[in-house]
Amino acid sequence: MPSTPAPARPVWFRWLVGAFFGLLTLLGVALHRDYGVGWDEQLDRLNGIINAKYVALKLAPALAHRQATFAQIPDMSENQDVDHGVFYQLPLVVLEKVARVEDSRDVYFFRHLVIWLTCVAGTYAVYRVGARYLSSGPWGLVVAASLVLSPRMFAESFYNYKDLVFLGFFTVGIGTLQRWLRRPTWPRAALHAVAVGAAIDVRTMGVLLAALTIGFAGLEAWARPALWRRLGAGLLLMAPLLVAVVIAGWPYLWEQPWQHFTAAFSSFSRYRADMLTLYLGQEISVRELPWHYVPVWILVTTPLPYVALFLAGVAVVVAAAVRGPLVWLRTTAGRQDLLVLAWFFGPLLAIIVLHSVVYDGWRHLYFVYPALLLLAGRGAQAAWRGWQRATTRPALLAGYAAAGLLVLGLGHTALRMVLDHPYQNVYFSFLPGPTAERLFERDYWGLSGREGVEWIMAHDSSATVTVATEARTALMLHNAQLLLPPKERARLSMVPPAQARYFLTTYRWHPGPYPDFLGREVYVRRVNGLKLLSVFEKNR
Template sequence: MLRPSPLLPDSLRRPLVGAFFALVAVLGILLHRDYGLSWDEQLDRLNGIISVKYVALRLAPELARRQENFAAIPDMRQNEDVDHGVIFQMPLVVLEKLVGADDPREVYFLRHLVTFFTVAAGIYAFYRLARRRFRSWLLGLLGAGLLLLSPRLFAEAFYNYKDLVFLAFFTGAIYSLTRLLRRPSWRWALTHALLSGAALDVRTMGVLLVGFTVFFAGLELLYRPAIRKPLLLALALYLPVTAAVVVAGWPYLWENPLGHFLAAFQSFSRYRSDMLVQYWGQQISVRHLPWHYAPVWLLITTPVAYTLLFLVGLGTLGYTLVQQPGRWLRTRTGRQDLLFAVWFFAPLTAIILLHSVVYDGWRHLYFIYPAFVLLALRGVAAGVAWQARPGSKRWLGAALLLAVAGDLLHSGYRIARDHPYQNVYFSFLPGPVAERLFERDYWGLSGRQGLEWILAHDSSAHVTVGTDARSALVLHNNHLLLPPAERRRLVLTSAAQARYFLTTYRWHPGSYPASYGPEVYSIRVGGVKILSVFRRP
């Protein structure tokens, strides 16, 4: 096993780790009000509200019917998003009521803060996972830093209720799996079941956790006969409790658990809309994306040094496998490394082979990114080991460590410079190239700043704003984050009737003709134009 030399005394572990996660919490508190309202947030919230109504009608029907706006809330059978789990959304709806958040502006700021703290908990689980694998709290902390300082994920940690929350739950479940396999007990079986069920309720891809658990428990049973009985008992507890958590946290499943779950799972590969995405300079249907769509997006949006370290880590893993094919799986670290490799490659391979529908970059695969970072940490460990040796490997190790330090600093700089649009980060593509070839602000976050600029520069009592018909949700969502007085001044209308035309270029990547009027405002991030405001003739 690659193990770096201790660079800092263990006495500094608690204060440094505590300071790191305290800083993460402070960042969340300071920054959560800066982001716009993303494309899916209103629909996700409505999904939670519908499910809360469904539960309330079964637990306290008379009390439920007396609630304000009860009749306006659709029933479960009218919900088009029933195939999205609500184990995260329902508690958020209840929390809104408990804290008295009535205005949409405060509601969504609260949701952004809770989402970020949930992702931060996932980063902490990753720290514990990496620390145990490498037996180094410093490497664990570095891994947590690599996760935090990944620009796109940093931004989406505030508003991506599905993919980043799924990443957090999935990472926590992998950590609990490693603890369960190491020392089987009913406590870790229950913990792992709760986290697996929660992950499954956020995204049905969480079913991979059940497969991982059974497969890697089988390896432990093969190589560690002494723990067979407690591990089999733990599995006997894990499987039914996981199923119970999935059903309990997803009211849509209550009436027909297996049938509704299978329908939701199948919908992952049969997207309801024939939506177009911008990929390599062309508008392509999500139903006909090439196999390399997700890998290319991963490459162009991940810091270059992270990718280099990942390749080094993967190379050292392959070298170990070739050198010790018989002994590798007999070691605990060997089986853990196999788990991390499967965590990364299995979902990516499945997406490619099954032609599953993905869009908006590789966000549906964000949950494999912690495994990517774990393999990158193996590259860091190799660099530390090489740096301690004489000869050419020493210089190679030093170069690797300098690369990771430099890219960490650069990623932190880009996060600060591009705030709050880190979601448009491209690692090595020049701005004009990225703008022409790939999608930009597909979340529509920049719409908020565009509306704020229009209202700040037009003192009319009523200001009319329009956009492309397919992008109307960008304006509707982001106007909810305006202060109430400014919200009342804004009139959202068609592009033909509007005084101002706002675009985020999602389905119109090209330039607009002069008939739209002069461009009076724009936002560029890293050379990529993500928003324009035109004053209509």
Template sequence: MLRPTALLPDSLRRPLVLSFFLLLAALGIGLHRDYGLSWDEQLDRLNGIISVKYVALRLAPDLARRQPSLAAIPEMSENEDVDHGVIFQMPLVVLEKVLGLEDPRDIYFMRHLVTFFTVLGGVYGFYRLVTQRLGSWFLGLLGAALLVLSPRMFAEAFYNYKDLVFLAFFTLAMYTLTRLLRRPSWLWALSHALATGAALDVRTMGVLLLGFTVGFAALEMWYRPAIRRSLLLALLLYLPTTAAIVVLGWPYLWENPAGNFLAAFQSFSRYRSDMLTQYLGQQISVRSLPWHYAPVWLLVTTPAAYSAAFVAGCTTLAYTIRQQRFSLLRRRTGRQDLLYITWFFAPLAAVVLLHSVLYDGWRHLYFIYPAFLLLALRGVRVAAAAWRTPSGPAARRWSGAALLVVLAGGMLHSAYRIIRDHPYQNVYFSVLPGPVAERLFERDYWGLAGRRGLEWILAQDRKAQVLVGTDARAALVLHNNHLLLPPAERARVVLTSAEQAHYFLTTYRWHPGAYPTSYGPEVYSIRVNGVKILSVFRRP
């Protein structure tokens, strides 16, 4: 089989890969100030602040108590978000102090930039993962490009501290796992423990990595007796080191590591609120989601060309499994394919079978997206091989060429949408017209458009004080996004009730229908590819 790398000489590998990631870094620096403040960001920062206070009181109590702001920070026992790990949040809190950032505008822009670079590290890990499995740096770079050119992922890489950061850490952990299984050593055991611990301290779903590690290590030892001793020793180092990292990076666990971790893990199956979500045109409880909720959301928000490549990859893999059956596992590549299949399908199946609580689309499952792309790239590799084999059947050659053309067109279209929809790529829908998507699904559930709405109001109304209101349940959208205004403009905003406001702003999260004329005339709106995500009404 001809490798896609034959299309480009290996001498181009270093400059192309370096240029690609430098371009992404430049984009992150140039764009990180464009996004609004998402729904959870203030709560995530507060979680980090509470944990930093807890650590300071344990390690340097006398110094900590001399800090004037300490009393205003809640205690760990008062924190409702203790079930969220803080290994990513605590360094951000420390960094804002080291940099001397005081204004919330500067603080959150810094956090957006650091978040993007963290996700960029996960993209690099995915590049290495694909290169290792498919034996092609060209396909590795293509995989990294597919991940970046996924509009929702691109936008959320700046502000989604939970799901995109978890995707990054989980992907890095899967890469370190493949290296550990291939050549067991203390260095890869420690690297894998660090990546696993970081993932677990972002989302407890990271426990999957422990299962993957132990299960596939056992499979590796079964088929490679020569490495049994070294891999077993690596596991004996990996497991306690991972536990230590998880506890060290999550102060909530310090007093009762096992009990508190179990409580945090169980909290995600007992969601605190009976929240409603818009799905297929109806407001339904997040506790009563139909089985197809996650698969449908994945389909309608993933570029259609990527889904076509995924179907091709799964089809070819299923054919290979049917032909070779268990003999496939005798090869390292076959065992890796099983790992990636498990990575994608097992969490998805678990969510469906266990009726897990999800909301805001399928963001809680974003970490399976790299596995989705890995399977898609398998389809691309087979298509490229078919196209470049003159002696093969004509139908196979042309179907391979068609898939490559479709994928190239899909990537170009995704890049176009990322540019055109900026900074609202988070409401990208792949296969639905705007009015249909607007009626069937949640729109800007992050509340990012609230920033632009406030900026427009202040630009149009020059009064010293401007009263702005919204739906009672969406008040956090205004409170968060007014923090990103320059201080002088922020001081002009008075957040109040809808009845007292001069302007009423909505992002349609829990009010998907039109507003009555009693709200006043609509004076401003934002549409993204036909999907209305914000309206501003001038109150009578």
């Protein structure tokens, strides 16, 4: 049965786990320079820098005032991203100083490597949670490998400081909750409080971990009455420790912690501007998204084998529950199944009920993706055991056919990841490229702008090269030039379209064709048939 303590891992398997994560580390070292600077990266870094200044002024004001660069850094009162925690961004800024990286090209390559290594640690957390949930180290490793073999998650593990990092922190919180519920000791309660506090300080949605903790502590006390005192005492310990961790790790909360936290928490259900997004072929406001926005995005961007196995896993869990709900809840396996179901479906229902603003696909809910993979693992495990018990030839043949389809599906996903590199972030599971670009947003991170700028600079040797883009995507062009070598960066001049020789677009907020007066299209980048980038040049 799932969720029972797994047997000791054999030596060969420990070596396999070490090799898997070692190869992931080396893969990041090899690939981290291939990706562009994402839309939010500069803003995230600035948030960390502003908080570093604030902390320095609070803790060492005399030393801080001697720093010449501090005068150029905005104060906390001018920070537009105060509602974003800096538990990750602040140490990353400090690491930059320790590593002595100064030029923007070196800074962002360094940050891409660090975030990849952080996501490798998050993948390890997924492995540990999966091994515990499925009562099998090998099955846990399969779940972790499926996270790596998820194209969008793979690409964003190099530059998405918010959502992929939060995925790892949230999974750690689930893991510490699992351990505490199984054996509610004081040290485990303290560790869980720290994990939850850290997750909240990365994104305020981490408060869902606190809700899960309270709810499942009550369920555990009902199922195991002998532990209710220890569970209650653990909650009493967690509460002040959690508050202390959240405040300590988020400098914005050092003054008026309750008022500032509630303001930050409420901000996740709204957006500062009425931004438009392309969904099912129509541009609609992010404030007026239909209820099916997130489920549809999950479906079209998740490899189909995972979706099929996820549905099978949900069916297995529901079937076990309906046979005897109370009996099911009294088992450790049943309660762990319910925890994973709540992890996946709870946030989705909250988004729908609260009409919370989400945009850029479903990245705000990436932290539920490990739960999807865990349920997919549950489905795969059940199918594997059923196949092992099969005695008739038709059943065996059906198992071979299903296994063959699974291998083909995973092989196709892996091939797509290689061929689409470094644009796995525009992966669509079953939609043809032209259909996907007509129905959904494409490169909303603006990463392909780097390739466009590099192509322009490689094909134009002028002392000054004038480049433009749409006013709404000017940040994309600015981010793209950050990764140019200093000499090339000095030649690039960003000007309005009327003054530019080149016009570059990644088609964000402008999915249709462009007028002829911008020039002729001289460079195009397509990924699996999806038009990602165009460069137009005016006649000399």
